[in-house]
Amino acid sequence: MSASASVPSSDHGSDTSRRPAAADVAGILSSALPPRKRFAPGLILAALGDFSAVVLLGLSMWLIVRAAEQPPILYLNFAVVGVRACAIGRAAFRYGDRLASHDAAFRQLSTLRVSFYERLLPIAPAGLRATSRGDLLSRVVRDVDELQNYPLRVVQPVISSGIVLVLSVVTVGIISFPAALVFTVCLILASMASVWANRAISAASERRISALRGRLADAILDVLASLDVLTLFGALEQRLGLVQRADDDLRRAERRRAIGSGVAAAVVSLLAGAATVLTLVLTAGSVSSGALGAPLFGAIVMVPAAVFEVFAAVPIALAARRQVVASAYRLSTAVPDELPSGIPADSADGDVSEVDEVNLLVELAGLSAHHPGSTEYALREVNLRVAPGDRLLIEGASGAGKTTLAQVLVRFIDYEGSYQIRGVEARKLSHAAVRGVVGLCEQSPYLFDSDIRQNLKFAAEDATDDRLMEVLTRVGLGEWVADRGGLSARVGESGALVSGGQAQRIALARALLAGFPVIVFDEPTANVDPDQADALIADILALAEGGDRAVIIISHTPVPRDAVSATLRLAAGRVTASTG
Numbered sequence: 001m002s003a004s005a006s007v008p009s010s011d012h013g014s015d016t017s018r019r020p021a022a023a024d025v026a027g028i029l030s031s032a033l034p035p036r037k038r039f040a041p042g043l044i045l046a047a048l049g050d051f052s053a054v055v056l057l058g059l060s061m062w063l064i065v066r067a068a069e070q071p072p073i074l075y076l077n078f079a080v081v082g083v084r085a086c087a088i089g090r091a092a093f094r095y096g097d098r099l100a101s102h103d104a105a106f107r108q109l110s111t112l113r114v115s116f117y118e119r120l121l122p123i124a125p126a127g128l129r130a131t132s133r134g135d136l137l138s139r140v141v142r143d144v145d146e147l148q149n150y151p152l153r154v155v156q157p158v159i160s161s162g163i164v165l166v167l168s169v170v171t172v173g174i175i176s177f178p179a180a181l182v183f184t185v186c187l188i189l190a191s192m193a194s195v196w197a198n199r200a201i202s203a204a205s206e207r208r209i210s211a212l213r214g215r216l217a218d219a220i221l222d223v224l225a226s227l228d229v230l231t232l233f234g235a236l237e238q239r240l241g242l243v244q245r246a247d248d249d250l251r252r253a254e255r256r257r258a259i260g261s262g263v264a265a266a267v268v269s270l271l272a273g274a275a276t277v278l279t280l281v282l283t284a285g286s287v288s289s290g291a292l293g294a295p296l297f298g299a300i301v302m303v304p305a306a307v308f309e310v311f312a313a314v315p316i317a318l319a320a321r322r323q324v325v326a327s328a329y330r331l332s333t334a335v336p337d338e339l340p341s342g343i344p345a346d347s348a349d350g351d352v353s354e355v356d357e358v359n360l361l362v363e364l365a366g367l368s369a370h371h372p373g374s375t376e377y378a379l380r381e382v383n384l385r386v387a388p389g390d391r392l393l394i395e396g397a398s399g400a401g402k403t404t405l406a407q408v409l410v411r412f413i414d415y416e417g418s419y420q421i422r423g424v425e426a427r428k429l430s431h432a433a434v435r436g437v438v439g440l441c442e443q444s445p446y447l448f449d450s451d452i453r454q455n456l457k458f459a460a461e462d463a464t465d466d467r468l469m470e471v472l473t474r475v476g477l478g479e480w481v482a483d484r485g486g487l488s489a490r491v492g493e494s495g496a497l498v499s500g501g502q503a504q505r506i507a508l509a510r511a512l513l514a515g516f517p518v519i520v521f522d523e524p525t526a527n528v529d530p531d532q533a534d535a536l537i538a539d540i541l542a543l544a545e546g547g548d549r550a551v552i553i554i555s556h557t558p559v560p561r562d563a564v565s566a567t568l569r570l571a572a573g574r575v576t577a578s579t580g
């Protein structure tokens with residue numbers, strides 16, 4: 001079969017834009033809810049706060065009317081105490097509710113975010129190449145954040161206001177049945193009207209807001225990442241136009257959402273007024289006939305205002321639910337349920353540290369591989385052996401499969417055939433075990449916007465400053481670091497304050513600190529001044545001196561043959577020549 005042979009179609013399942021099963025969204029929503037024992041205190045406090053607000057208004061009115069009748073002060077005492085208790089209770093319960101419910105939701109949020117990263121990790125980096133970064137960022141940040149609204153602004157308000165509404169209607173019903181009937185009818189009408197207003201005006205916009213935020217983040221990231229190219233080619237205005245359009249669309253959607261909420265709130269206020277007037281009209285007769293005392297009449301007439309204030313949380317919760325569901329949907333489609341074909345599954349079975357000393361570090365036999373989502377094999381039937389002390393050069397034209405081989409060696413991409421590490425088949429090893437043996441220094445090593453120390457220490461947390469300086473000196477950066485004022489010198493965003501060669505040498509130092517027995521260098525001289533390239537290659541190859549480690553250099557720029565112990569030439573994914 002040729003290098004461009006197709007992968008059997010059954011191998012493919014890497015469509016990350018699939019429609020999620022409803023269970024995915026439901027599962028994400030239920031995982032956004034804190035455990036019951038954390039959720040319950042906030043819910044109880046919220047219900048108590050709402051109930052205090054309703055009782056406060058009713059009892060205050062009762063007190064005012066009863067006081068006007070000038071009874072002995074003793075008769076008013078319980079109401080005076082009750083009003084005070086409800087006023088203080090309302091504020092205290094609400095404060096406690098905010099504290100308890102936000103604490104529970106934020107704790108759950110951190111669990112959610114970690115679980116999202118855990119789902120993302122197995123497919124990174126090879127499985128995420130087709131995903132736009134801005135949109136992914138918006139999913140990881142905004143959509144995960146949005147899920148905190150599920151317990152806070154959807155479930156809790158609906159349950160607590162539901163409890164208070166039922167209690168209020170029942171209490172009013174005991175005093176006056178017609179008043180309770182008016183309440184119930186007005187509440188049902190308010191529910192229907194606010195749901196309708198929301199649906200008709202803002203539902204579609206609410207569902208689109210999360211996706212529009214992702215589009216805006218994408219457009220902004222695109223401009224920021226390529227600001228220099230866009231400026232040089234005079235294309236900045238046009239790209240800014242895309243940002244502007246994404247921003248306009250998002251603003252329009254948010255405005256419609258605000259209009260929908262405004263109309264729903266207006267409808268609720270209108271029906272609250274109608275409920276008050278109707279209660280007044282329907283119960284006035286009972287007062288003149290003496291069936292209902294004036295103080296109770298006053299209380300009942302005031303209660304709708306408080307009850308509808310509690311009810312106002314319901315349409316807001318319905319709107320919030322739509323947006324939360326849209327975010328859950330985006331999260332469910334961000335990561336496929338199954339690993340896409342071409343991405344290796346992590347195995348927890350074996351560990352190379354248990355293996356007795358085996359002379360061969362890496363051995364490939366008939367190894368083939370394809371990129372996730374691709375139908376073409378990028379590597380075919382590759383054989384390779386690497387022992388300690390080896391300095392292997394892999395060469396080949398652009399597109400020959402050199403980088404793919406490097407990615408297979410560190411298990412970013414899966415393989416067919418055999419790939420053994422110290423005699424153990426790599427697919428039986430955990431990714432961490434493989435990456436403990438084989439390290440990769442990429443063409444453009446990523447440098448964190450921090451100091452030199454932090455850029456090295458993540459490879460060896462416990463390394464002392466002396467050890468860091470020793471390694472930096474070994475890779476030829478000792479003097480440079482000293483001139484820059486030591487290990488606290490910053491490297492700038494993406495290494496903007498260091499040259500390509502210095503960045504490669506920092507990556508080299510990292511690899512040394514991590515102590516990989518095999519280090520793969522993918523085009524280490526690609527961003528390096530030609531004058532410095534030879535010295536860098538010589539320093540890299542020198543790492544294998546002493547025979548305790550092997551170095552694999554991938555390069556399509558010439559490397560002196562006598563400096564390496566073996567060469568492997570790739571063309572269209574196949575080994576066409578090998579020496580050593």
Ligand SMILES: Nc1ncnc2c1ncn2[C@@H]1O[C@H](COP(=O)(O)OP(=O)(O)OP(=O)(O)O)[C@@H](O)[C@H]1O
Pocket residue numbers: 129371372373374378396397398399400401402403404405556
């Ligand atoms: N993410 C990807 N998805 C699908 N195909 C890919 C992907 N990356 C590379 N390929 C394809 O795999 C083949 C080998 O690419 P690879 O990057 O390994 O070549 P290379 O020898 O490293 O080239 P260069 O020297 O230009 O970096 C090419 O045909 C390329 O188009």
